[in-house]
Amino acid sequence: MARTEFYDDPDAPAPNSLVVAASAVVTDEQGRILLQRRRDNGLWALPGGGMEMTDSLPGTAVREVKEETGLDVEITGLVGTYTDPRHVIAYTDGEVRRQFNVCFTARVTGGELAVSDESTEVRFVAAREVDELPMHHTQRLRIAHYLEGRERPYLG
Template identity: 80%
Template sequence: MARTEYYDDPDAPRPNRLVVAASAVVTDGAGRILLQRRTDNGLYALPGGTMDFGESLPGTAVREVREETGLDVEITGLVGTYTDPRHVIAYSDGEVRQQFNVCFTARAVSGELRISDESTDLRFVAPEEIAGLPMHHTQQLRIQHFLEQRATPYLG
């Protein structure tokens, strides 16, 4: 299923769904950030996805990282909340979501990197190389907030 992201676009379709999601900034010992290249839009992104009934948001982040990357992670902190109504995600099946994501920090505790059916590439990337990757600016914003090592989480 294809996905198109809009931000502050007057021509964006009107949202018809609000979905709670979690993502994670997973780093390795060298301070590189784990990114996946999504199959649905071809852009790099942090691993993450939709919360299921019976899950907590941190549990969602742990499950999504495992499903999308093969790594088991431990949540270590909170980057922020990303709920800007100007960020709209449209899917080819007609679903149009208003963005709602809570982004955590995490560290890998076990597992091995493996590409899932949701990605075409998976790698740890040095922070200075991220700007050169095809990535939606809302993903870059989460990474920027992480790299700023804020005293308090971003609330937006």
């Protein structure tokens, strides 16, 4: 299923869904950031996805990182909350989601890096290379907030 992301676009479809989601900035020992190239839109993104009824929010991030990258992680902190109503995501099945994401920091504890059915490529990327990758600006925002080394999480 393909998806299109809209931000502050008057022509964007009206949201009909709100899904609680979690993502994670996972770094390796060199400080590189784990990214995946999404199969549904071809853009690079942090691993993450929707919370299930049996998940906690941090547990959602851990599960999604494993499902999408093959890596086991441990949550180490909070980057921020991302709930901007101007960001909507339209899916080809008719769902139009309003953004609701909590982004955590995490470190690798095991597993092996692997592409999933949701991605076409998965790799660790140096911070200086992030700007060169095709990526929705809301993903760049989360990464920028992480790189700022904020004392407090972003609340937005």
